[in-house]
Amino acid sequence: MDNTYIPVQMKVENILIEDPAKTLRTFDLSFINSEDKERFKYMPGQFCEFSILGRGESPFGIASSPTEQDFLRFTVNRTGLVTNEIHYLQKGDEVGIRGPLGNWYPVEKFKGENVVIVGGGFAFTTLRSLLIYLLEHRKDYGEITVIYGARNPDLFIYKDEIAEWEKRDDLNLHLTIDKEVDGWNKMVGFVPTVVKELAPKAEKTWCVVCGPPIMIKYTLPVLVELKFPNDRIYTSLERKMKCGIGKCGRCNIGSKYVCIDGPVFSLEQLNTISEAF
Numbered sequence: 001m002d003n004t005y006i007p008v009q010m011k012v013e014n015i016l017i018e019d020p021a022k023t024l025r026t027f028d029l030s031f032i033n034s035e036d037k038e039r040f041k042y043m044p045g046q047f048c049e050f051s052i053l054g055r056g057e058s059p060f061g062i063a064s065s066p067t068e069q070d071f072l073r074f075t076v077n078r079t080g081l082v083t084n085e086i087h088y089l090q091k092g093d094e095v096g097i098r099g100p101l102g103n104w105y106p107v108e109k110f111k112g113e114n115v116v117i118v119g120g121g122f123a124f125t126t127l128r129s130l131l132i133y134l135l136e137h138r139k140d141y142g143e144i145t146v147i148y149g150a151r152n153p154d155l156f157i158y159k160d161e162i163a164e165w166e167k168r169d170d171l172n173l174h175l176t177i178d179k180e181v182d183g184w185n186k187m188v189g190f191v192p193t194v195v196k197e198l199a200p201k202a203e204k205t206w207c208v209v210c211g212p213p214i215m216i217k218y219t220l221p222v223l224v225e226l227k228f229p230n231d232r233i234y235t236s237l238e239r240k241m242k243c244g245i246g247k248c249g250r251c252n253i254g255s256k257y258v259c260i261d262g263p264v265f266s267l268e269q270l271n272t273i274s275e276a277f
């Protein structure tokens, strides 16, 4: 669909409840019209506006990878009116999707080199898209390291897939939780501290960071300290968006709009547009 104002109609194919408190649900959607499916080309890091007729819309990063052609995946944290309505959706319900919107992680630049993915909490959505994409093109990339943190073990999303990723010998996966809990035998500590401790090598390596703003804020300086060049550190700032197409003015950072200039920015770019980084 070329007109970004008009949503394409999609059907809820599957719903997965990600956490015991049921605040995180993952929705797999299928295209109702085959022409829409043909036209909808996206890359890891892009987002869509997810709408329910008469109930409003909200932006979410695409959690599926373009290599997964049968569905589009979104994981939704229940935080307000629209996300509450989305949580009421049942299998078979119809929804609208506007997109794909924004830019994407520069996977072409990553080719032949190492990639470190650093994620926090339920913001692992577009990082899942990126990771699946890299694993589907495994030969094109060097070492892949994932550092993924959550407040507690219940709050990791995609737990079944994490279990599968842990078995792979072509992926270094490090999971961490904020504070010790019974039965947890992996890492404990906040993501920036764990990144510092693991100290992934910066040489010929690209790093992608996505998570809560506070995690991003404290992780970026650690990566700089580890000698990652600013133009090899990428982050996604999808948090402030509303309309997704440069109209509402809600998402500006300095002179840029997150929705149309991002949501993916290198630290080099962020340093030029805002003193916040």
Ligand code: FES
Pocket (backbone or CB within 6 Å): 240, 241, 242, 243, 244, 245, 246, 247, 248, 249, 250, 251, 252, 257, 258, 259, 260
């Ligand atoms: S989300 Fe409206 S201008 Fe960016």
